[in-house]
Amino acid sequence: MRIYADKLADQLNRQLHSVYLLLGNEPLLIQESHSAIKAKAKTVGFEEHHRFTLDNSINWNEVYDCCQALSLFSARQIIELEIPEAGVNAAHSKELVALSASLHPDILLIIIGSKLTKAQENAKWFKTYNTQGCWVSCLTPDIQRLPQFVQARCNALGLRADIEARQMLAQWHEGNLFALSQSLEKLALLYPDGELTLVRLEESLSRHNHFTPFHWIDALLAGKAKRAQRILRQLEAESVEPVILIRTIQKELMQLLKLQLELKSAPAGQVFDKYRIWQSKRPLYNSALSRLSISAIQQGLQLLAQCELLSKTQYETSPWPTLHQLSLELCQPSIDLGVQVN
The missing domain is CATH 1.10.8.60 (Helicase, Ruva Protein; domain 3)
Known part of the structure; x- marks a missing residue:
C-alpha cells in the first residue's frame, strides 16, 4: 500500500503496520515520518530499537537474532534497515526476501532509502514488503504542489x-x-x-530557496523563461561553477537533437522508451520538442560552445551573460517549430 507522507498521521491513527518503507529524496519528510512511526510504536510497547545499514559490513545473523530473541519478558522490537545510495544489491535482495518470513507481531520493520527506480520497484524484495506493509512516499513536492x-x-x-x-x-x-x-x-x-x-x-523572512542545475534544466525544457532566469540568477549568486551548468545543458541538448531526428520516423512513445525517459519527464520533453526545431537546438549548442570557450580561456570575461542569453533563447519557440509531439 502506498501513501504520501502528509497522509501518514491519519494512517497511523487507524492502524500500525508491521512494515514501513520510507522512500524518497526529501530528508525532512523521511525524518518526520520516521519520528511519527516510532512515537506510535512506543505507545503499543515497541521499546527496543536496532538499526542496520545494507552495506558490505552488515551481519545478517544479527538481524535474524533480533527476530528470534523472544520471551515472555522481552520488549517488542523495531528493526531499521537503511538502504545506501548504491541501492540494494542481489545478495541483500535475497536476504530481505528471506527476512520477510521471520517477521511476527512483536517486530516492526522500517526500511529507509532514497527514491526507487522503476526497476527497483519491480524487485522481488520490494514487492514482498509493499504487500505486507505501507510504502510512505517521501518525495520533495514540485513547484506546482x-x-x-x-x-x-x-x-x-x-x-x-x-x-x-x-x-x-x-x-x-x-x-x-x-x-x-x-x-x-x-x-x-x-x-x-x-x-x-x-x-x-x-x-x-529572507529567501531560503535552494536550486540545483536540474531545476534549471526542467524550467528550460518546459519553456518557463522567467522561472529559468530566476533559478539561474540564484545559481550565479551561490557561485555555482558555470562548467557544471554547461555540461548539464549540453547533455540535454544532445538528447533533444537525437529525439528530434528519430521522431521523424518513429512515434514519440517508442522513441522515449528507447532513450529511457521517465514518464514524469516526458511532458517536459514534449514541450521542448514541440517548441524547438533541429536548427534551434544546433544554434543552442553553438552558443553553449562559445560559453564553454569563455569559461576556459577568457578568465576576465564572465560566461554568465552568455548562459542567460542561452536560457532565454531555449525558452522561445523557434520559427520552424520542428516535429510536433503529441
Missing part, C-alpha cells in the same frame, strides 16, 4: 496564509523544506493571530 504543501503545514500550525503569501513561501523555500518548516514556526511565534500576508513575510 508546493503551495498546497505550504497550506497543509500552515493549517497544522494554526496559520492562515492568503494565496499570495502561500506562493511567496513556496518560491522562497523551493528545494529547502527544512528552512520552510523553520520559517513557519518562526512566523507562528511572531504573529499569534496566525494571519500571514506578503507584508508580514517580507518583514520577517
Whole structure:
C-alpha cells in the first residue's frame, strides 16, 4: 500500500503496520515520518530499537537474532534497515526476501532509502514488503504542489496564509523544506493571530530557496523563461561553477537533437522508451520538442560552445551573460517549430 507522507498521521491513527518503507529524496519528510512511526510504536510497547545499514559490513545473523530473541519478558522490537545510495544489491535482495518470513507481531520493520527506480520497484524484495506493509512516499513536492504543501503545514500550525503569501513561501523555500518548516514556526511565534500576508513575510523572512542545475534544466525544457532566469540568477549568486551548468545543458541538448531526428520516423512513445525517459519527464520533453526545431537546438549548442570557450580561456570575461542569453533563447519557440509531439 502506498501513501504520501502528509497522509501518514491519519494512517497511523487507524492502524500500525508491521512494515514501513520510507522512500524518497526529501530528508525532512523521511525524518518526520520516521519520528511519527516510532512515537506510535512506543505507545503499543515497541521499546527496543536496532538499526542496520545494507552495506558490505552488515551481519545478517544479527538481524535474524533480533527476530528470534523472544520471551515472555522481552520488549517488542523495531528493526531499521537503511538502504545506501548504491541501492540494494542481489545478495541483500535475497536476504530481505528471506527476512520477510521471520517477521511476527512483536517486530516492526522500517526500511529507509532514497527514491526507487522503476526497476527497483519491480524487485522481488520490494514487492514482498509493499504487500505486507505501507510504502510512505517521501518525495520533495514540485513547484506546482508546493503551495498546497505550504497550506497543509500552515493549517497544522494554526496559520492562515492568503494565496499570495502561500506562493511567496513556496518560491522562497523551493528545494529547502527544512528552512520552510523553520520559517513557519518562526512566523507562528511572531504573529499569534496566525494571519500571514506578503507584508508580514517580507518583514520577517529572507529567501531560503535552494536550486540545483536540474531545476534549471526542467524550467528550460518546459519553456518557463522567467522561472529559468530566476533559478539561474540564484545559481550565479551561490557561485555555482558555470562548467557544471554547461555540461548539464549540453547533455540535454544532445538528447533533444537525437529525439528530434528519430521522431521523424518513429512515434514519440517508442522513441522515449528507447532513450529511457521517465514518464514524469516526458511532458517536459514534449514541450521542448514541440517548441524547438533541429536548427534551434544546433544554434543552442553553438552558443553553449562559445560559453564553454569563455569559461576556459577568457578568465576576465564572465560566461554568465552568455548562459542567460542561452536560457532565454531555449525558452522561445523557434520559427520552424520542428516535429510536433503529441
